[in-house]
Amino acid sequence: MELRSLILQPNLSHLFPTFTCCVKLKPSFRHLQQKELSLKFTRRVGFLAIITPLILGGEDIFSTQNANAFDFRFVAPDMTAEEALRGVRNHAQDLLQVKELLESESWTEAQRYLRQSxxxxxxDIYIIIQSKPGIERPELRKLYSTLFNNVTRLDYAARGRDGPQVWQCYENIVVAVNDIIYRL
Structure with missing residues (x-):
């Protein structure tokens, strides 16, 4: 019964919201003051109002640049496991070169270099772990976790300029890097 009366009803204005506003008009437009200004928003107008800024400013909204932060985007790998394996040794050596910056106590440069490397x-290590058989993965994941937890701790210790904590984390990183390279 309700559905039939809804369908047969010629004026469906109660289904579409009407937004009204009262505008204070200039004295020359007093004759319009009695009329109520109303706007009807349809789904199409609302959709266009939302989509237009995304289309026109999409590059700025969806920018993928990051400001010296960790990059946690793990999507389809850009390289094969063999390419990643070749790069691991070089990237591990780059990570261990942060020692020079730590010795000179250049904390902000050390943090920046640590994050980038x-x-x-x-x-690379993530790609290699994913290519290994399931039996080998848990041990590699544990080493992976140990390594990058210590990288994060070193980052925080460098931020707080805590020398002993920095060197302890650095030693843990060296041990973890050597273990990972040995097992790969």
Whole structure:
């Protein structure tokens, strides 16, 4: 019964919202003041209002640049496991070269270099772990976790300028890198 009365009803204005507003008009437009200004928004107008800025400013909204931060985007790998394996040794050596910056106590440069070099190494090791058989993965994941947890701890210790904690984390990173390279 309700559905039939809804379908047969010629005026369906109660289904579509009407937004009204009262505008204070200039004295020359007093004759319009009695009329109510109303706007009807349809789904099409609402859709266009949302989509237009996305289309026109899409490059700025969906920018993928990151400001010296860890890169946690793990999507389809850009390289094969063999290419990643060739790059792991070089990237691991790059990660260990942060020692020079730590010795000179250049904390902000050390953090920046640590983040950049660890992001590439992280991606390479992740690709290699995914290509290994399921039996070998848990042990490699544990080493992976140990390595990058210590990288994060080193980053925080460098931020706080905590020398002893920095060197302890660096030693843990060296041990973890050597273990990972040995097992790969």
């Amino acid at each position: 660890s992001a590439v190494l992280k991606k």
